[in-house]
Amino acid sequence: MIPALTAQQTGSWPLTGPVDSVQGSTSQTTALVESMARLINSHRITGVLCAAARLGLADLIGNTAMPVAELASATGCQPTALYRVLRALASLGVFEETGDGAFRNTDASLLLRRDAEPSLYGLACMTSRMHLYAWPELLHSLQTGKPAFNKVFGSGIFDYMADHPEASEAFDRAMAGYTEVVADAIVDAYDFSPFAQVIDIGGGAGALLKKVLTRYPNVRGAIYDLEHVVTRSLESIKDTVWEGRLSGIPGNFLESAPPGGDLYVIKIVLCDWQDDDVKRILSNVRNVMSKGQRLLIVDAILPAGNTPSFAKLSDINMMVITGGKERTEEDFRQLLAATGFDVVSVNPIHEWVGLIDAVPCD
Numbered sequence: 341m342i343p344a345l346t347a348q349q350t351g352s353w354p355l356t357g358p359v360d361s362v363q364g365s366t367s368q369t370t371a372l373v374e375s376m377a378r379l380i381n382s383h384r385i386t387g388v389l390c391a392a393a394r395l396g397l398a399d400l401i402g403n404t405a406m407p408v409a410e411l412a413s414a415t416g417c418q419p420t421a422l423y424r425v426l427r428a429l430a431s432l433g434v435f436e437e438t439g440d441g442a443f444r445n446t447d448a449s450l451l452l453r454r455d456a457e458p459s460l461y462g463l464a465c466m467t468s469r470m471h472l473y474a475w476p477e478l479l480h481s482l483q484t485g486k487p488a489f490n491k492v493f494g495s496g497i498f499d500y501m502a503d504h505p506e507a508s509e510a511f512d513r514a515m516a517g518y519t520e521v522v523a524d525a526i527v528d529a530y531d532f533s534p535f536a537q538v539i540d541i542g543g544g545a546g547a548l549l550k551k552v553l554t555r556y557p558n559v560r561g562a563i564y565d566l567e568h569v570v571t572r573s574l575e576s577i578k579d580t581v582w583e584g585r586l587s588g589i590p591g592n593f594l595e596s597a598p599p600g601g602d603l604y605v606i607k608i609v610l611c612d613w614q615d616d617d618v619k620r621i622l623s624n625v626r627n628v629m630s631k632g633q634r635l636l637i638v639d640a641i642l643p644a645g646n647t648p649s650f651a652k653l654s655d656i657n658m659m660v661i662t663g664g665k666e667r668t669e670e671d672f673r674q675l676l677a678a679t680g681f682d683v684v685s686v687n688p689i690h691e692w693v694g695l696i697d698a699v700p701c702d
């Protein structure tokens with residue numbers, strides 16, 4: 341397998357270079373200019389990755405090299421055009437040309453398979469169906485404080501997805517893919533064994549609960565989410581080992597939360613919302629909790645200052661797509677204090693997420 345997506349290919353950051361020269365006269369400056377140009381052009385990379393995912397190229401290729409002509413015929417593409425896209429992807433380490441007009445998978449392209457774990461197939465599909473349209477309107481969000489998504493699609497993302505099952509399924513798969521990346525770190529860092537019933541507020545496709553239930557055979561889980569999401573998630577676990585241990589509760593967390601959880605998890609949900617809505621969600625959960633029950637928030641925790649972090653661009657994604665935002669540890673502490681919780685611990689387990697463990701206060 342060849343290495344994928346090196347820093348040289350994608351640009352690495354934070355970008356550094358001479359601050360006293362803007363003429364490109366030194367090799368260091370030239371490298372900086374090239375890196376900046378590559379970053380500005382990164383939509384090209386997004387475009388070819390999303391096209392490859394939506395065509396299912398990695399799934400079609402499987403374990404052996406496949407001629408472009410066959411791939412083109414299976415996907416309804418023009419062979420020459422598809423060859424050019426695969427050649428560009430191979431230059432990034434995503435697929436590899438075998439020299440006879442055929443391509444095989446690499447470690448990176450295998451991540452685009454639907455059945456990979458983690459799979460980034462859903463992320464690419466979601467991005468191409470929604471994010472690629474909304475992000476060009478970032479200036480709208482900056483000027484109005486409103487999500488660009490609503491301007492482009494005519495409604496908020498969760499209302500839009502209720503009417504567009506393909507976008508909604510891609511979104512669920514994208515979130516599940518993100519979860520698969522961090523789920524081991526979560527179940528390694530947090531002891532779920534004391535809790536018989538875990539309710540995942542906004543639990544989506546149930547990817548985290550599946551991991552928890554696998555690690556803790558005595559735990560049962562429930563996904564609390566919008567009705568169309570719960571219906572699809574339950575459908576997907578029919579006749580699997582999860583049926584019977586993983587249930588679904590349809591509802592609206594802005595209005596209420598279901599009673600009966602020993603542990604309530606809220607993962608990558610609060611970042612979708614502004615503070616007033618976060619207070620509503622947390623208060624609704626607090627209202628059904630009593631002493632001895634626990635709340636686990638799993639969300640990105642923004643580091644201070646110039647520290648590079650996945651959360652800092654994710655924060656802009658929230659601005660553009662949902663109108664929410666990423667938060668610092670102090671932001672979470674204030675929101676929890678305002679809604680009747682004491683913070684037990686904060687554990688930054690991964691660059692993408694930290695764990696905030698809380699209990700209802702007296």
Ligand SMILES: C[S@@+](CC[C@H](N)C(=O)[O-])C[C@H]1O[C@@H](n2cnc3c(N)ncnc32)[C@H](O)[C@@H]1O
Nearest residue numbers: 515542543544565566569591592593594607608
């Ligand atoms: C960013 S996703 C996170 C999904 C999951 N927790 C994860 O980390 O993979 C946000 C979830 O909140 C759900 N959601 C959005 N608005 C909701 C509402 N008003 N009531 C209940 N669930 C909602 C979405 O359907 C989605 O599954």
